Amino acid sequence: MSNPAEPQVINLSEAETGFPQEIAELGGEELLKCIQCGKCAAACPMVLAGFPFFNKRLIQAILIGAREMLLDDSSIWACQSCNRCTEICPREVRPFEIMLAMRRVAVREFALPTLAIEGLKSLYDVGHGVYLKEAWQSRNRVGLPEKPPSTVAFPQALQEVQAIMRKTALADLGIIPMSEAGVTERCEV
Amino acid sequence: MKVGFFVGCNTAFNRPDLEKAVRYAFPALGIELDNLDGQSCCPTWGTLPSIDLVGWCALAARNYALAEEKGLDMVTVCGSCYGSLAETRHKMLTHPEIKAQVNEILKDTSGKEFKGTSKIRHAVYYLYKEVGPEKIGEAVKHRLDGLTIAAQPGCHSLWPSEAYADPEEDTFHPRVLREMCTALGASAPYYSRLIDCCGMGGMRSTDMDKSFKLVRTKLLSMKEEINPDLIVTTCSSCLIQFDTAQEFLQKDRLLDFEIPVLHYMQLLALCLDADPQQVTGLAKTGVDRVVNRILGG
Secondary structure (H helix, E strand, O other): OOOOOOOOOOOHHHOOOOHHHHHHHOOOOOHHHOOOOOHHHHHOHHHHHOOOOOHHHHHHHHHOOOHHHHHOOOHHHHOOOOOHHHHHOOOOOOHHHHHHHHHHHHHHOOOOOHHHHHHHHHHHHHOOOOOOOOHHHHHHHOOOOOOOOEOOOOHHHHHHHHHHHOOOHHHHHOOOOOOHHHOOOOOOO | OEEEEOOOHHHHHHOHHHHHHHHHHHHHOOOEEEOOOOEOOOOOOOOHHHOOHHHHHHHHHHHHHHHHHOOOOEEEOOHHHHHHHHHHHHHHHHOHHHHHHHHHHHHHHOOOOOOOOOOEEEHHHHHHHHOOHHHHHHHOOOOOOOOEEEEEOOHHHOOOHHHOOOOOOOOOOOOHHHHHHHOOOOEOOOOOOOOOOOOOOHHHHHOHHHHHHHHHHHHHHHHHHHOOOEEEEOOHHHHHHHHHHHHHHHHOOOOOOOOOEEEHHHHHHHHOOOOHHHHHOOOOOOOHHHHHHHHHO
């Protein structure tokens, strides 16, 4: 959906009727409370920035079963997770949870951005979703030890994090390599 | 007083000068920091939260267990860590079935347990409540009289307020950061885009132009309405966005000024007489002039 101003024909006979239920099961359980009042949209940074599927329109698309249309669009990954919508919603729909649920649907179709895969890989390999190999230099410069007191300094802790991650849906999806052998004593990456 | 320091990713690897500022300022105010050895990513939004609700809570719960074993609350200077840890705790405490599944995973993988006895606190809100602006104002060696600050509260210190230990009275009209700046002698006036999002995070990874559109709109509002000497934020992501985006915008001729940026903890550390190279040395924007003015004054 490149230009949200263009009128679009949506064939409702192609709608996926199980879609709202799928969203509810993946964490968007308050979906059906939405009355499309638009308060969430008025507060949403995605609207200000110009993404087509912000909270209100995401919910509308889910309710009409437009699953493929959502999978073809990257809007959901631009959500800032700021929770303005959840704060302001008069119906307690918790739109941010629906945004996350939609991401979980997309991930199960392998429709996720490369950066998300890299973040997951980094989370598994070092215990941090964001990690810079050269950070020890700037840490030294400001008078800190080369490693923070986290999984990068404690191999046992990293093993725990990896064991937890192997118990999540990530393990079934096979998006990143998750071997036990990946753990090294010095956890250098 | 003692509290666990939850460092997070961006602070540890992108802006360790901010980590250093926390490690300087807390003890200087008489608060001991525990390292919470073996802590991991909180984790945030684009990783496990986008895959598996219970898995997200389980990684967060492991971090909580480290603090609970020591009987401590945790503080963080990162909005995302604050949001992720507060939201997962809220989920586990309001949904017993999630908590039960999480504890099953923890038992099998680490022998740990999430009880819900420790909280995540935002460092600035923690200081506001436990020390108070007045005492902080008395403790500083350098005051900020005459300095105008544009406050950047950051989304995750405000919403969802139900999950937070120290919520603002009115989350759409936040006061804490402005009061904390005023306590140091500066003025931190209201401007119309005070609570706007900076555009960092998932938005910047998805579409940099749209992300920069938000930060530019906000910068212009600050400049036109209050012409600040400095932007001060409570969030490490906002810090990185404001500190790095301005150069890009200038190159594209979309911005013809620069406003230096610091996290509140860096500013506080400076006022408490920390070594400026250690607590602000990694800033890309020109903070030197402001730093010299603070230390000279």
